[in-house]
Amino acid sequence: MVGLRERALRERAWAAAAGVVDPEIPVLTIEDLGVLREVVVEGDGVEVRITPTYSGCPAMGVIALEVELALARAGIGQARVTTVMAPAWTTDWMSEAGRAKLLAYGIAPPPRAAGRRALFATEVAGCPRCGSEDTVLLAEFGSTACKSLWQCRACREPFDQFKCH
């Protein structure tokens, strides 16, 4: 029966942590991003493991705090949040649901197969508003460390792209 209780606790903790959103892109949860890695049951408490995205991402501190608060709200008293570095996060870990939410929010999702080839390939970002691929990169470093700024030539709208990492 201990196994069942552990599983229930683990699932409850995962569900609570999975609802935490990225403070800079609030349509994405940390589960969508692939930041939430693991929940480990320790006695009556849990350890939630998260992984940082970009080296300098200022959102990580807030995310860790939000996870602690979410677990407390779910009635899980003994909880600690730890950061794991390996294996290193990549934009390929973003879920399909996450990519769809980003697009609906007006941000072009990152190119797939993040790696040096994608990083230096001829980039095309489809316009999240009209879908045209006739777009132009305006600035490689955009409003946050994870985004670049583009403009659509078809509908003239400027938009962000989540950068390949």
Added chain:
Amino acid sequence: MSDRFSGLLLRRADDALVLGHRLSEWTGHAPSLEEELALANLALDLIGQARALYALAASRGTGEDEDLLAYLRGDREYTNLLLLELPNGDFAVTVARLFLYSAFADPFWRAATVSRDRDLAAIAAKAEKETAYHLRHSAEWLIRLGDGTEESHRRAQAALDRLWPYTGEMFEAEDDVLVAADITPEPAGLVEVWDRTVDGVLAEATLVRPKACWMQSGGRAGRHTEHLGHMLAVMQSVARVHPGAKW
């Protein structure tokens, strides 16, 4: 081994923090809004890399935390490259420095992604992608300045000439025990790829590679230029006035 490993981490962390801080000094002064955002983003990447490396050093036994390592060590305890502590100078010096360093850091971090230390390999996997953006961005600017107006060409060449004697230090031998244990790449092994990157971009930028010359050294042993102490005095001022402050 743990002293050797923290030594390695501090060298790489100090490089990233010192260059990151120099780039952050441009905030509010960049030549255009686009470049303002770019320089701040580059600085953020580097300071983030430094933080991860300091935190790893702290967790492996330096007995200090990341903030103590960054804010309460004096200049003689910093082991960064002299190249990275020099003042920003004009925009050409800032761009040329970022390019010369990124052309080294990019293959260094790529080689470090297969480090036998799993945590260092994971930090390298992030740093490698970020540094690739830094290399591309600084190379594009150097080409634009070198192949631009007479004035921008003159300044870009002067920047290269001034920084060149500081480039040799990047290739100084890394700790041989750590190299033999496949924990860190040997910087000397990256000279060829650095030469190729630099020569390719300089040719496109119509700039002349400075002649081989006597190379400055000392940063890895804590012997710095007069500039680092001044930089740290500003960077560490709040932490030293309010040690351990929380908010």
